[in-house]
Amino acid sequence: MKVAVKRERDPAELRVAATPDSVRHLADHGLDVVIEAGAGEAAGFTDAAYTASGAEVVTSIDPQTIDLLAHVRPLTAEFIGRLRAGTITIGFGSPTSELAAVAALRDARVTAFAMELVPRISRAQSMDALTSQALVSGYRCALEAAMRLPRFFPLYMTAAGTIPPAKVLVLGAGVAGLQAIATAKRLGARVSAYDVRVASADEVRSMGGTFVDLGLDAIDGAGGYARELAEDRARLQQERLAPCVADADVVITTAAIPGRPAPRLVSADMLRGMRGGSVVVDLAAESGGNVEGSIPGEEVQVAVADGHIVVLGMKDVPSKMPSDASRLLARNISNLVALMTVDGVVVPDFDDEVVRGTCLTHAGTVAHQPTRDVLEGAN
Amino acid sequence: MKVAVKRERDPAELRVAATPDSVRHLADHGLDVVIEAGAGEAAGFTDAAYTASGAEVVTSIDPQTIDLLAHVRPLTAEFIGRLRAGTITIGFGSPTSELAAVAALRDARVTAFAMELVPRISRAQSMDALTSQALVSGYRCALEAAMRLPRFFPLYMTAAGTIPPAKVLVLGAGVAGLQAIATAKRLGARVSAYDVRVASADEVRSMGGTFVDLGLDAIDGAGGYARELAEDRARLQQERLAPCVADADVVITTAAIPGRPAPRLVSADMLRGMRGGSVVVDLAAESGGNVEGSIPGEEVQVAVADGHIVVLGMKDVPSKMPSDASRLLARNISNLVALMTVDGVVVPDFDDEVVRGTCLTHAGTVAHQPTRDVLEGAN
Incomplete structure (x- = not known):
């Protein structure tokens, strides 16, 4: 399966959702990684380092060809609209403040995981991005x-x-x-x-x-x-x-x-x-x-x-410390991907409370109850 | 005797040569302190705090009425020219790079002490401003x-x-x-x-x-x-x-x-x-x-x-840390003044190696040999 890593577009965002180390982690689970050129530059990770870790560096990601997208900031509704139904996205989702994006994820039938929603239980600690970024x-x-x-x-x-x-x-x-x-x-x-x-x-x-x-x-x-x-x-x-x-x-x-x-x-x-x-x-x-x-x-x-x-x-x-912040975040993300990967295929098991708890949208519905309540109230 | 404290004129200089604490130290030795209004402002010491410590806050220092001047940066030749012969100055002198100022101190018959010249001996540690500022x-x-x-x-x-x-x-x-x-x-x-x-x-x-x-x-x-x-x-x-x-x-x-x-x-x-x-x-x-x-x-x-x-x-x-830097520097200066003060009068004892070593100019001569060599070579 093809995992894509976005270059962040917001100039204030210097982090990246994968590092050469996390690319190796994903590859170890049988996944192919493509990453946009320059994605890690601000965080100190060169295209050459990603290539060396086994990723394919591409000028831009074709949303129609990918199975999973890793990102840092919430995606735009415009970009979400270009994803295929069933695509998995993992990154920050700001569930309650990015309602338009959540609605777009729902309508595009994307299976979106929001790192803010990782349950605070021991088993999910290695995926807890709120904690890792709060450390920074x-x-x-x-x-x-x-x-x-x-x-x-x-x-x-x-x-x-x-x-x-x-x-x-x-x-x-x-x-x-x-x-x-x-x-x-x-x-x-x-x-x-x-x-x-x-x-x-x-x-x-x-x-x-x-x-x-x-x-x-x-x-x-x-x-x-x-x-x-x-x-x-x-x-x-x-x-x-x-x-x-x-x-x-x-x-x-x-x-x-x-x-x-x-x-x-x-x-x-x-x-x-x-x-x-x-x-x-x-x-x-x-x-x-x-x-x-x-x-x-x-x-x-x-x-x-x-x-x-x-x-x-x-x-x-x-x-402000994009290198180490990315190291931790990228590992949080690859750990969540690894949890859902069986024999080189990412298959979310919604019986797993970590997977279920982190899911924002799936199969045309908003899985996260409080966000759904706000969205439905807003409509 | 009247000790005056200058407000520094260089906008990059935020320190001050006396603090309310060092004013009290000088007063304990029988000295009267006048300080220019706003002198401690950038370092966080208000005029009110100086007044409370016993100093007189004045709009500007009249160089003709003072016995000792405490300063941070090297004085200008223009200001030095307005001092009375026999006035004592204590502060940084940059002996080898401020030659015009050194010549002016010599010609004005000022007894100038340069904090850079404090000997590195145990007895002079409490006056060692290079050390205290290097700590910062x-x-x-x-x-x-x-x-x-x-x-x-x-x-x-x-x-x-x-x-x-x-x-x-x-x-x-x-x-x-x-x-x-x-x-x-x-x-x-x-x-x-x-x-x-x-x-x-x-x-x-x-x-x-x-x-x-x-x-x-x-x-x-x-x-x-x-x-x-x-x-x-x-x-x-x-x-x-x-x-x-x-x-x-x-x-x-x-x-x-x-x-x-x-x-x-x-x-x-x-x-x-x-x-x-x-x-x-x-x-x-x-x-x-x-x-x-x-x-x-x-x-x-x-x-x-x-x-x-x-x-x-x-x-x-x-x-960049003007409050604590001034605290240390002001105390270095007041300790040197105290060393030279007998019964409320500042009388430098040139038999004391600390006093002799720190002296830059005195009685119309450049006391610091290396600076004299450079100055005479320059003339």
Whole structure:
């Protein structure tokens, strides 16, 4: 069967859905791989390297000749319309925000798998792209903060006096938050963190952070993700977080709720309570923002009593480290393909909860219930 | 006596020669401090904070009314011409590159101390501004490299496979180099380092780096600094470094020779031997560059077999972390002032080797022999 790998068209997307290593993995399962010329260039993988790994490099993919398509960003409705019925696609699908594309996948009778939907169970860990990309994002947030702080992260005891370590506060202790904690800690900062989920306290501590207990009841959502809070509870949370934010040199926010806007954790008032020179990094800027006034891809200065602080809205974060981000994502994808491949043929077994859970559209229907509900409501 | 602190005029200079903390230190020694309004703004120290620490904030300094002037960058000949004879100045003097300013200090009969000249002896460590600022620079170089590498620094063992740690090579293991090693190591990179000085091998190891032995005889200069190499030896060094450079994901060069152009460690050929995506950071770019083709303040792309690498020429590095850089520098300066202060009066004791060694001009003569030699040769 022929697996095709797209060159991403969005200039902000530097990742690629296959690497020479993942091509070999697919070939080991008896699959033929074609990849568009230049697909890996921005991520540091040359056409020559793909050829050497056994892929065929082509100028452009003919959608009528392929059996499976691997991609990073959601496909366009236009491109989907050119696929044959029964083609399998695997990549990010943004199920609830790319409704036109989902409808196109359904109408084209494509069997689409959305990497966002990989169930959070042990057996699917090797395919969990949200986790692998969050690893990149969390690490990156800590670096971005360190670059913008006019101070050191580590403690320095010098002949000219002692420089105390920076105080880093991480809000949201999922995969990205935990990596931000670990990275800030590695750099020598004093790190504390908060999350609404009760399980996160031990995880924060295991990364070397101090868990901030706001004295609120814990809240856990499904699958280890957080869920939305009632309004009064959100307000109380902000009130109790305010002094922690004011005391921090760096605040990194990473709170996300799948399929929902990001929760507002830090208000403009809380920002104004910070010390001049402090840095706020909002990883959730693209999904609405944990921080009031953050703008994706921009650095906003906010006036405070003794100067100003910087609020950085993160955007396209995995593309800032496209090489390793692609390595992990491509392997997530090839692992999912491998799971569905029997004797060189990709045959999704919908009795497998990983396959079933990850499926977005199949045989002319939207398989993912919440997306179907939204789509039908929208029609 | 009246100590004045200048607001730096160069827009690239964000440091300040005194902080509220160092003002208190000077006041404890019976000195009155005046500081120009806004002097600490870019470094995060407000006029209000200086006032609270006991300084008088003035719109501009009247050079005719002050006894001692603390500054960061070398003074201009124009400003020096307005100082009274016998005024003491303390700051960076760039003795061998700011000859017009040195001549002006001499002719104005100013007693000038250049922080570059602080002797490298234990007793003077608390005044050693080259060391304190190199601490900032070395840390910063490692961060700049980590930000530009399309990969992680640390090892990650994930469900989607293992990401090996980045390989960082540091050339020049003085204070800045050792801090670059320590910071890259903290971030989880695999770090190796090279220096011509024999003493550096143990220091590199103490920071967690692997010392690269090129099988060349060791060379040590005066005061723990490196000195220039003969041409054939420099060539041999490049030859033997080439495979180490080719193997590295990141190269950070920090080799400097006081008063001389930076040694050329990495040639264009060596750059072309690197892997695509690799990052080279040249801390010595402003003094001629350790790396062929590096440009201060710019990021140069160099084509290699499988893509391109980035060569970053560093510029004004301590100003990238002006708050902590100023904290250390201001304390270096106030410690030197304190050393020379008796009963509230600054009286340089030229029998003290620290005072004598740091003195650039005094009583109408250039006290620093090498600078005098250059100046007299230039006249």
